[in-house]
Amino acid sequence: MPVNGLPPYNSQNIFARILRGEIPARKIYEDEFAFAFHDINPQAPTHVLVIPKGAYCSFADFSATATEAEITGFIRAVGKIARDLGLEAPGYRLLANTGEHSGQEVAHFHIHLFAGRPLGRMIPG
Incomplete structure (x- = not known):
């Protein structure tokens, strides 16, 4: 059942499986x-993914x-x-993408x- 109009969290998503140790990741923190771990398809020389340990499907879900x-x-972990x-x-x-239109x-x-x-610029001017 959706929470606050959001789709339900899928406990089989790849990040949930990484958190459970079912899929390996190059842990940083x-x-x-x-x-936090290295992205397997880096888009910059340093490309780290930071995920909360809780089951939140998006920033909207997390913030609510x-x-x-x-x-x-x-937030303190990201800064550290x-x-x-x-x-x-x-x-x-x-960068945090939220929803289909953002490319999440x-x-x-x-x-x-x-x-x-x-x-460079995020969105061409």
């Missing part, structure tokens, strides 16, 4: 709120239903990962962290 502790813990990778001075991009491919909320070269 893990704590009680987040899991996650606890304050989960939201705070997840960027700092630990030494990305603050040269800069980096965070896995229905588990996740943030892409891109870095390692000048990334």
